[in-house]
Amino acid sequence: MAQYYMLHKPRGLLTARRDARRETVMSCFPEALRETLHPVGRLDKDTEGLLLFTDDGMLDVRLLRPEQHVEKEYEYRAFGELDEAAMRRLETGVPLLEGQPLSLPARAQLLAHTSIGESAPYLPERFREKYLKNPARPVTAGKLWITEGRKHQVKLMIKAVGGHVFYLKRLAIGPVRLDEALRPGEYRPLTAEELAALMPPATSGGDTAGA
Numbered sequence: 001m002a003q004y005y006m007l008h009k010p011r012g013l014l015t016a017r018r019d020a021r022r023e024t025v026m027s028c029f030p031e032a033l034r035e036t037l038h039p040v041g042r043l044d045k046d047t048e049g050l051l052l053f054t055d056d057g058m059l060d061v062r063l064l065r066p067e068q069h070v071e072k073e074y075e076y077r078a079f080g081e082l083d084e085a086a087m088r089r090l091e092t093g094v095p096l097l098e099g100q101p102l103s104l105p106a107r108a109q110l111l112a113h114t115s116i117g118e119s120a121p122y123l124p125e126r127f128r129e130k131y132l133k134n135p136a137r138p139v140t141a142g143k144l145w146i147t148e149g150r151k152h153q154v155k156l157m158i159k160a161v162g163g164h165v166f167y168l169k170r171l172a173i174g175p176v177r178l179d180e181a182l183r184p185g186e187y188r189p190l191t192a193e194e195l196a197a198l199m200p201p202a203t204s205g206g207d208t209a210g211a
Helices: 057-064 084-092 117-122 125-131 153-160 192-198
Strands: 004-009 038-040 048-054 072-079 107-115 138-146 164-173 187-189
Touching: 038 057, 048 057, 057 192, 072 153, 084 107, 084 153, 107 117, 117 138, 117 164, 138 153, 153 164
Parallel strands: 048 164
Antiparallel strands: 004 048, 004 187, 038 048, 072 138, 072 164, 107 138
16 A cells, blocks of 8 residues: 655755765655655755655656646745735746746745844754844745746745745645644654545545655
8 A cells, every 4th residue: 555644854854765975854764664755856955844755656746747736835034125026026937047937927925024133043053143143134934835846946936036045944735734743854644634635536545646
């Protein structure tokens, strides 16, 4: 029978099954599961949040093919004071890298304008002392919903409208939301309800059924 898990990925782990030099997300699982599971999609090393794992390739097909348009929800904090005009630009599409097409239409929400001092818990550990030397520096908190999965996409989208992301967390993939009872590094099996919502009824089941 196929297996399906969600992990609250912590910052600092590489999304890969194995790596010769760096610790991967598989270190969060016991040895028996490391041998069978693989991550569905990826999150950047410095990004935390919902990451799905399975031994069933059909879940990869369902969630990763661009034509499926599975929406992924992210919360971010970024240096800079982004306004509602920036949110509208994110929604209509922005340039990511030279020579690449604009990002697809997205949904964006401005949550708050704050400061470095008020955002201390979200700062990357290795830069925290440096950033806190300027505690009044403006920060924007927001949410972004995208259906693409290009490399560093959320960070590049925010950069295109004048921000610099220093904290990023994935909250949901399609209908499945991160269980906030899970602390970073903890995992649990998907419930039957979550799996049914994630996979079309015609293909859900043990034989067929993740920035």
